[in-house]
Amino acid sequence: MNGDKVAVIGIGTTPFGELWERSLPDLFLEAGVKAIEDAGIPGEEVDEIYGGSMSTGLFIQQEHLGALVADRAGLTPIPSTRIEAACASGGAALRQGILSILAGESEIVVVGGVEKMTDTQNAAGILATASDAEWESAAGATFTALNALMARAHMHRYGTTRGQLSQVAVQNHRNALDNPHAHLHRAITPEEVLESPRVADPLHMLDCAPVSDGAAAVVLASAEAARRYTDTPVWVAASAQASDTLALHDRDPTRMAATVEAGKRAYAQAGLGPRDIRFAELHDAFTITEILSLEDLGFAPKGQGGRLVEDGLTERGGMLPVNPGGGLKGCGHPVGATGLRQVVEAARHLRGDAGRRQVPGETALTQNIGGSGATVVVTILRR
Amino acid sequence: MNGDKVAVIGIGTTPFGELWERSLPDLFLEAGVKAIEDAGIPGEEVDEIYGGSMSTGLFIQQEHLGALVADRAGLTPIPSTRIEAACASGGAALRQGILSILAGESEIVVVGGVEKMTDTQNAAGILATASDAEWESAAGATFTALNALMARAHMHRYGTTRGQLSQVAVQNHRNALDNPHAHLHRAITPEEVLESPRVADPLHMLDCAPVSDGAAAVVLASAEAARRYTDTPVWVAASAQASDTLALHDRDPTRMAATVEAGKRAYAQAGLGPRDIRFAELHDAFTITEILSLEDLGFAPKGQGGRLVEDGLTERGGMLPVNPGGGLKGCGHPVGATGLRQVVEAARHLRGDAGRRQVPGETALTQNIGGSGATVVVTILRR
Numbered sequence: 152m153n154g155d156k157v158a159v160i161g162i163g164t165t166p167f168g169e170l171w172e173r174s175l176p177d178l179f180l181e182a183g184v185k186a187i188e189d190a191g192i193p194g195e196e197v198d199e200i201y202g203g204s205m206s207t208g209l210f211i212q213q214e215h216l217g218a219l220v221a222d223r224a225g226l227t228p229i230p231s232t233r234i235e236a237a238c239a240s241g242g243a244a245l246r247q248g249i250l251s252i253l254a255g256e257s258e259i260v261v262v263g264g265v266e267k268m269t270d271t272q273n274a275a276g277i278l279a280t281a282s283d284a285e286w287e288s289a290a291g292a293t294f295t296a297l298n299a300l301m302a303r304a305h306m307h308r309y310g311t312t313r314g315q316l317s318q319v320a321v322q323n324h325r326n327a328l329d330n331p332h333a334h335l336h337r338a339i340t341p342e343e344v345l346e347s348p349r350v351a352d353p354l355h356m357l358d359c360a361p362v363s364d365g366a367a368a369v370v371l372a373s374a375e376a377a378r379r380y381t382d383t384p385v386w387v388a389a390s391a392q393a394s395d396t397l398a399l400h401d402r403d404p405t406r407m408a409a410t411v412e413a414g415k416r417a418y419a420q421a422g423l424g425p426r427d428i429r430f431a432e433l434h435d436a437f438t439i440t441e442i443l444s445l446e447d448l449g450f451a452p453k454g455q456g457g458r459l460v461e462d463g464l465t466e467r468g469g470m471l472p473v474n475p476g477g478g479l480k481g482c483g484h485p486v487g488a489t490g491l492r493q494v495v496e497a498a499r500h501l502r503g504d505a506g507r508r509q510v511p512g513e514t515a516l517t518q519n520i521g522g523s524g525a526t527v528v529v530t531i532l533r534r
Numbered sequence: 535m536n537g538d539k540v541a542v543i544g545i546g547t548t549p550f551g552e553l554w555e556r557s558l559p560d561l562f563l564e565a566g567v568k569a570i571e572d573a574g575i576p577g578e579e580v581d582e583i584y585g586g587s588m589s590t591g592l593f594i595q596q597e598h599l600g601a602l603v604a605d606r607a608g609l610t611p612i613p614s615t616r617i618e619a620a621c622a623s624g625g626a627a628l629r630q631g632i633l634s635i636l637a638g639e640s641e642i643v644v645v646g647g648v649e650k651m652t653d654t655q656n657a658a659g660i661l662a663t664a665s666d667a668e669w670e671s672a673a674g675a676t677f678t679a680l681n682a683l684m685a686r687a688h689m690h691r692y693g694t695t696r697g698q699l700s701q702v703a704v705q706n707h708r709n710a711l712d713n714p715h716a717h718l719h720r721a722i723t724p725e726e727v728l729e730s731p732r733v734a735d736p737l738h739m740l741d742c743a744p745v746s747d748g749a750a751a752v753v754l755a756s757a758e759a760a761r762r763y764t765d766t767p768v769w770v771a772a773s774a775q776a777s778d779t780l781a782l783h784d785r786d787p788t789r790m791a792a793t794v795e796a797g798k799r800a801y802a803q804a805g806l807g808p809r810d811i812r813f814a815e816l817h818d819a820f821t822i823t824e825i826l827s828l829e830d831l832g833f834a835p836k837g838q839g840g841r842l843v844e845d846g847l848t849e850r851g852g853m854l855p856v857n858p859g860g861g862l863k864g865c866g867h868p869v870g871a872t873g874l875r876q877v878v879e880a881a882r883h884l885r886g887d888a889g890r891r892q893v894p895g896e897t898a899l900t901q902n903i904g905g906s907g908a909t910v911v912v913t914i915l916r917r
Contacts, residue, residue, distance in 0.1 A: 174668070208591040208660075213667040215620040218908035221777040222666075222784075228795040230775035231909075232626050233618045237598040243615050247630055254636035277591075283605075284596040285557070392613035394604040401605075412611040525601035526614075 157252045158377035158384035159532065161190025161370030162495040167334040167483035170364040175204075175211055175267040176223040178366035182491075183224060183263050190370040192380055194224070197370075198257035200231035203244030203264035204487030207233075209277045211267050220263065237281030238436060239392075239521030240264060241367070241490025242528030246390045248371050258376045263368035264492070266485035274362045278486070281522040283398035295359055295437070297399050297523045299351035302439035304404040306353065308454070311442060313353060315457030317341040319438035320357050322466060323474050327481025329508040334363045334483025358438040363483030367491035369498070385498040388423070388514070389531040391416035397525045407524035410447035417516070417529040418449075425449035428531070429512020430472040430500065432493035434520040435480050441473065444518055448529070472510040475500065490519035494530060501534045540635045541760035541767035542915065544573025544753030545878040550717040550866035553747040558587075558594055558650040559606040561749035565874075566607060566646050573753040575763055577607070580753075581640035583614035586627030586647035587870030590616075592660045594650050603646065620664030621819065622775075622904030623647060624750070624873025625911030629773045631754050641759045646751035647875070649868035657745045661869070664905040666781035678742055678820070680782050680906045682734035685822035687787040689736065691837070694825060696736060698840030700724040702821035703740050705849060706857050710864025712891040717746045717866025741821040746866030750874035752881070768881040771806065771897070772914040774799035780908045790907035793830035800899070800912040801832075808832035811914070812895020813855040813883065815876035817903040818863050824856065827901055831912070855893040858883065873902035877913060884917045 163185025165178050179202065187194060200221055208214045214233075221231035236243035241264030248262035268274050275295075279288035282297060305311045321341055327333035339357060347356040377384040393412035396402055418424055425448060433448075435441035445456035450471055459465055465473035476482060476496045479489055497515040499505045513534040520527050546568025548561050562585065570577060583604055591597045597616075604614035619626035624647030631645035651657050658678075662671035665680060688694045704724055710716035722740060730739040760767040776795035779785055801807055808831060816831075818824035828839035833854055842848055848856035859865060859879045862872055880898040882888045896917040903910050 206591045206597050208589045208663050209597075211667065212663050212671070214589050214592075214618060214663040215665075215780060215905050215908060217619050217626075218777045218904065219666070219780050222779040222781075222908065227778050228776040228792055230629075231777045232630070232775070235597060235616045235618055236600050243600075246613075247615070247633075250630075250633050250637040250639055253638065254633040256633055256636070280591050280595050280597040282598075283602070284594065288595070392615070393611040394601045394614045395610050396605040397598060397602050398605075409611055521601065522598050525598060525605065 155386045155388060156374055157249050157387045158372050158374065159369050159498050160372045160377050160381045160384055161186040162498050163189055164332050164367040164492055164495050165365050166332045167363045167365035167485060169269045171269065175207060175265055176219055178364065179220045179263050179265045180223055182366035182368035183261050186261060186368040186370045190380060192259060192370065194226060196259050197226060197229060197261050199229055199251050199260045200226065201244040201248045201260065201262045202233045203240035203490060204233060204266055205235060205237050205240050206277050206280060210271055236526040237521035238486040239490060239519045239526040239528050240487040242519030242530065243392060245490060245494060245530060246392055246528060249387055249390050252371060252373050258373045260371045261368060262371060262491065263366055264488040264490055265366035266487040267364050268362045268485055269364050286398040295354055296351040298437040298439055299354045300399060301404045302353055305439060308405050311457040314341060315461050316358060316438040317344040318460050319435060319441045320344050320480055323435060323478040323480035326475055326508060327477025330476040330482060333477045333481050334361055335481050354437060360436045360479035360484035363485045365483060365485040365488045367488045367495045369491060369494055383502055385501050385532050385534060388533045389417035389420035391420060392528045395525050397522060399523050407443055407447050407527060409524050409527035410444055410518065413527040413529040414448045417531050421531045423531065427514055428516045429514050430475060430510045431515065432497050432517040433473055434518050435474060435478040436484055440520065448518060467510050475508050475510045490528060493517040493519060497532050501532060538769045538771060539757055540632050540770045541755050541757065542752050542881050543755045543760050543764045543767055544569040545881050546572055547715050547750040547875055547878050548748050549715045550746045550748035550868060552652045554652065558590060558648055559602055561747065562603045562646050562648045563606055565749035565751035566644050569644060569751040569753045573763060575642060577609060579642050580609055580612060580644050582612055582634055582643045583609065584627040584631045584643065584645045585616045586623035586873060587616060587649055588618060588620050588623050589660050589663060593654055619909040620904035621869040622873060622902045622909040622911050623870040625902030625913065626775060628873060628877060628913060629775055629911060632770055632773050635754060635756050641756045643754045644751060645754060645874065646749055647871040647873055648749035649870040650747050651745045651868055652747050669781040678737055679734040681820040681822055682737045683782060684787045685736055688822060691788050694840040697724060698844050699741055699821040700727040701843050702818060702824045703727050703863055706818060706861040706863035709858055709891060710860025713859040713865060716860045716864050717744055718864050737820060743819045743862035743867035746868045748866060748868040748871045750871045750878045752874060752877055766885055768884050768915050768917060771916045772800035772803035774803060775911045778908050780905060782906050790826055790830050790910060792907050792910035793827055793901065796910040796912040797831045800914050804914045806914065810897055811899045812897050813858060813893045814898065815880050815900040816856055817901050818857060818861040819867055823903065831901060850893050858891050858893045873911060876900040876902060880915050884915060
């Protein structure tokens with residue numbers, strides 16, 4: 152794609168958390184209606200819906216999410232399609248919405264992401280279906296175990312420290328304190344990270360994003376429609392997706408090639424480089440993931456991601472604020488919703504509407520990872 | 535979309551059946567590689583992959599199908615995305631592949647559909663996740679039960695007969711005899727349909743498409759790329775999708791509004807009407823579904839679909855041949871694969887490569903239904 156032909160003109164999100172009293176379509180609807188109201192468009196103007204979710208079948212015994220949300224929203228008969236790419240489902244759904252507009256198929260598209268994860272006691276088992284069933288999950292590997300392998304390899308090869316990992320969690324928890332939609336509102340210390348239960352060495356419970364329910368949505372518009380409805384569009388400068396092997400044993404565990412590739416494609420689309428990005432929403436499903444992503448997107452030399460965090464450069468007042476609203480670690484990680492939650496958060500900052508957590512800058516990058524890096528979607532937004 | 539900007543330049547399908555010795559990625563790969571070989575393109579020319587499947591999570595404990603197939607095909611790092619729309623997943627995936635080309639994002643796209651259904655003993659329960667979990671499946675409604683309600687209502691309102699339903703099954707079984715990839719190779723009589731076990735009155739076992747494993751795939755190309763690789767492209771004249779309520783109680787059970795709407799959109803895109811269609815692949819998951827679809831797509835006046843079949847007009851030699859390769863009833867219905875299997879079959883006939891089951895004509899329509907009609911995708915192809 153070429154940039155700036157599609158704009159985000161509306162954003163909405165539910166609170167993230169353990170929302171036992173809310174159903175999955177309820178959550179999708181709340182986020183979608185908020186985004187439509189925020190855009191100030193009549194519902195009849197929506198040409199198409201995309202919904203990202205990882206595993207509604209296993210989580211709540213309901214597939215066919217696309218038609219379901221069009222039905223509950225009273226928006227039939229427009230096309231409504233579910234996109235699945237594990238934890239990158241939200242980012243992948245966003246890309247399909249963008250392609251529909253670029254194709255001339257639609258002028259206005261609602262893209263939502265949702266997951267309802269806390270109705271089951273087997274979230275870890277369900278999440279493992281994003282890894283390779285034949286080579287990983289069947290052998291008992293959980294996602295935390297796979298990320299622990301990546302963390303250990305990175306520590307071994309580059310000297311990344313346990314303290315740097317903890318710092319990622321500490322910072323994102325602190326950022327989430329100012330985000331009313333975040334799942335976790337609790338400042339933590341590096342000591343508390345180490346005192347939390349060890350899940351898979353070297354990762355402790357507080358290295359892991361929590362299992363959450365929630366939804367987030369955006370309204371996308373063609374350039375022409377965007378001008379009709381808003382004076383403050385947030386432009387999609389780039390949306391790029393890349394894939395890699397599902398199984399970790401087939402690749403270098405200290406980098407995610409799909410992040411490198413999606414980043415390269417996104418930078419090319421936008422005509423920008425890492426130095427042009429003012430803040431980023433990175434996929435910190437685990438503390439190590441944020442460090443890998445900083446490196447693989449070119450924000451730090453390979454092996455130096457941990458140092459960037461340790462030196463405070465990713466703080467809100469730093470050179471490159473990362474996850475100013477708390478990231479996955481603080482906001483929670485309803486897997487299908489995360490890619491959209493990141494875009495909603497970035498758009499909020501670009502508009503200057505992020506309140507106490509506001510960071511400056513007119514160009515933002517969001518990165519959404521599926522599995523242990525087999526799908527990565529990178530989006531670049533600008534005012 | 536406007537028609538004739540995207541072409542089908544390669545087709546491939548696995549045999550459909552109970553393929554216990556084959557894995558889901560194996561099946562996808564076989565169909566995809568056949569389609570790529572048929573197109574005569576090097577694998578490196580593929581820009582993007584889409585995969586349609588309904589419920590790999592519940593059927594085989596594997597989500598993240600997009601990256602998985604790119605991985606197994608050795609086609610990383612190109613984007614590879616799973617589309618889910620219940621039994622219309624294949625048709626919906628095809629549409630996303632078309633949009634990617636129309637958007638200028640890709641020149642050559644592989645779209646596959648796959649399902650591995652016979653590794654579980656709970657296929658009926660898993661299929662029910664395509665219906666409304668809150669209003670239908672939780673109350674015990676299976677898909678056969680929902681389609682039986684539609685059949686009974688149609689018989690009551692329009693006088694459709696039990697014999698007309700049987701005739702749909704008899705004809706599709708007969709057509710499948712000449713299709714080497716079909717799951718069922720067995721001629722049946724109307725008496726045998728009635729002697730088969732009653733599943734949900736008035737539907738008997740032989741009114742229902744079988745539970746199957748299988749995959750089908752196509753290679754799509756932009757007009758320019760198509761001209762580079764083939765002298766006999768099959769053009770996509772239209773691809774349209776529509777949605778309706780998931781639950782049957784919210785709508786008239788004797789018609790599928792999403793079929794009507796998707797058909798209307800497709801005819802408009804192609805600049806054609808029902809009389810211009812020379813043969814059709816209709817979604818006969820149940821015998822009643824083929825009758826409804828004949829009416830809702832304008833091939834018969836409302837209420838007269840059964841008569842069209844009874845009078846032999848949908849036979850291979852009839853006015854409008856329907857499912858000349860056996861349809862879902864004869865070929866089997868690996869749900870995510872069906873929408874692509876229909877397009878592969880239609881393209882084969884349009885090229886004149888369908889052997890003993892060949893029907894004449896340069897314009898074909900395929901219709902792929904999700905759930906009891908909540909998602910419908912209609913594709914029109916022409917030489």
